[in-house]
Amino acid sequence: MRDPVGSRTGAVVEAIRRRLAVPGLAAGERLPSIRGLAASLGVSPSTVVEAYDRLVAEGAIRARPGAGFYASRPAAALALADAATPADRAIDPLWVSRQSLDAAPGMLKPGCGWLPAGWMPQAALRRALRDLARAEDPLLADYGEARGSPALRRLLSRRAADDGIDAGPDHVLLTASGTQALDLVCRALLRPGDTVLLDDPGYFNFQALMRAHRVTVVGVPHTPAGPDPARFAEILAAHQPRLYVANAAIHNPTGATLSPQVAHRVLTAAAAHDLTVVEDDIFADLEPEPSPRLAALDGLERVIRIGSFSKTLSASVRCGYVVARPDRIAALTDLQVATGFGGPSPVAAQLVHGILGDGSYRRHIDALRRRLSRARREVASRLADLGIVPWLVPRGGFSLWCRLPEGRDAAEVARAALAEGVVLAPGAVFSPSRSSTDFMRFNVAQMGEPRIYDVLGRALRH
């Protein structure tokens, strides 16, 4: 083990380096205050002072007495990732995505965030493709409406009504993906330097996305009932954030479910501070019965719902959506035309509509939930043999958020497993404060292969 104080400073140095590597950061740009950065990273001000001192010594930043710290050179305009470190070594928020998307054939991916292709509704997808081959000419060749397929928007409006959200088709905008839906909302609402709240731990790509928007992320500790409501209110008062991004139904990575009390307290605090909330619905179909929805409690006044079908239908057919007030939808539609000339592919929307509108999707989801329930039990039991224990038992979904035995460093375990052809998802990448270092997210649907447990056992002893 390294000196814990030293490694904490090292983590802060890395966090500032990442900030310096943000696309387009100019020389002379002011860095966050010592107090502000200490709060956002969850470390003491003296740790930040030490980190800034180290970077001043390196020449990466400059101190102006009495006026703070400044970037001293133009960072690589194009670098979103840590430029100095090869991609397979830097355990940053893009690490898991990069390793999972570009895994060589034969790699095993218990760290990835989606289901195996064989668990998806293949027969329905193939039927929808054959139907599409008989569609009318304009559907196959035209751009389609700026807000996306009216039929799919009507269907999403009915699904919102089932969740107690009163949203007509004019409340719905289709996008190219769930991530792109969030990106569009961020472009419309945020400007560089704003503060955004993310769950800690939370989905790592939200951090990568916020880095692309050059905003400051503050983590809210997550509990089994949702964000810690007392800390949430304190952080709102202290940081005046512009946006909070939450998962609906099944939290990523913990599998936690929002309780009605926490939902109410979150919305009350949000109203008091005029905070906008994005609720990501992407895992909602995987929960056995509906849990509280911020969008339903709020009535879409300050909550924006986003989602996609990549976790339950197909990640290859790219289609996401935003459900929000019509005034927001109108502005987001213009923004999507300007930045993507539309975005929702009519062909993709028709495929999704063809499958969702068919009774087979409901049967697929029912079977999927049962299969995942079995897989969660089986994988939890095999992980227990290795001393790996889930933080909680999720009601649904494919993630188990587990503590490693004896405080092992998950990043080291992930590096050792990668060398043996297994992609894992180490805890720190989920954590805006870079804590959760002894946690790991496991995807139970990707863990049928016994070799995974052998590799994991060796990596833990590494």
Next chain:
Amino acid sequence: MRDPVGSRTGAVVEAIRRRLAVPGLAAGERLPSIRGLAASLGVSPSTVVEAYDRLVAEGAIRARPGAGFYASRPAAALALADAATPADRAIDPLWVSRQSLDAAPGMLKPGCGWLPAGWMPQAALRRALRDLARAEDPLLADYGEARGSPALRRLLSRRAADDGIDAGPDHVLLTASGTQALDLVCRALLRPGDTVLLDDPGYFNFQALMRAHRVTVVGVPHTPAGPDPARFAEILAAHQPRLYVANAAIHNPTGATLSPQVAHRVLTAAAAHDLTVVEDDIFADLEPEPSPRLAALDGLERVIRIGSFSKTLSASVRCGYVVARPDRIAALTDLQVATGFGGPSPVAAQLVHGILGDGSYRRHIDALRRRLSRARREVASRLADLGIVPWLVPRGGFSLWCRLPEGRDAAEVARAALAEGVVLAPGAVFSPSRSSTDFMRFNVAQMGEPRIYDVLGRALRH
């Protein structure tokens, strides 16, 4: 006719209002200097002074003596379009897109920027969909590689080689659309307040996109041989722009073709000022034989090629691409994962690959060029009967950039035609300086319906 001086001030007032409506513009943000804005809009400094005075009187901006002009209130964070004007009245860079994409059934669209669905390779699309219904499971359900389908990237690399551009598959990134490809490049290279050069006239959505990036646009007068090279060099020296966005092969809207001499002068000036150039290849397949390519002359050192298949294959199957140096591609890939979790749909890429890789695409393009050549002649002759004359005779493509008779105001003609169910593309929306007010872009492939000419005749007499 209105007082020309008054209307010029009015245009500048509108330009500043649009700037104030940029997403997220904060109160207290400094507006451009009088001299800078005058140069970028191509008007005299006294016109800008008059416009600023008018906005100060309205309370929209504040003057700080000796320190310039400032936004005096937070503009609507979400408004990209002119918030004060109903969408169907504001002739802004989003007008044509909005009217064309969301045209009611039965509307005629000589102003739109794409081919009718019946002109697209429908049989090949249907065959590719049926083939896809028999593809392997992962292609239909997985995210696919972060850079997009390797098969389509290899094919695009071979197409680049045909154009004299040495680019391996690691030089290629697939995106969700051509516009999204440009957006991604802008996000990586630009920061708010940077200056970008666009052709004047040029494709209107480039202006809308730059507005979303909060950069200052300077127009380069376009000639029948490309951008005016002398003005291009002067503007580079005066404004130090970060980026120039050009069309390859067939300029939108004029149909002009870049000459070898102009291409060389543009690249020489770009090198002297360290300017990056984006060359949009979207219309390239429509030209009868290849014209000079900036990317080929430059060897992808400072030129980035983008493109898509929306004009020649399908706009419903969304798939675009970037061809650039591998270091740029690596950074853009990270950025696309962060902001869209991938972006290129494997299903869409497979459809495009299935059609491009098949001899039928070449036959489709040959037939399309002949059909467009006939349509250009026929439409030019019918427009001549109305006194509407093309600025030049294009070598290919579907656009005719025409001057209206007697200096009629194209925006007024477009409003009158819209009332009769015909969407036109008035010249000013193509012009960063809001000139070209007596020009109109006509899409010859959308003008088979005789009623269009009746409506046009009435609108001209309006």
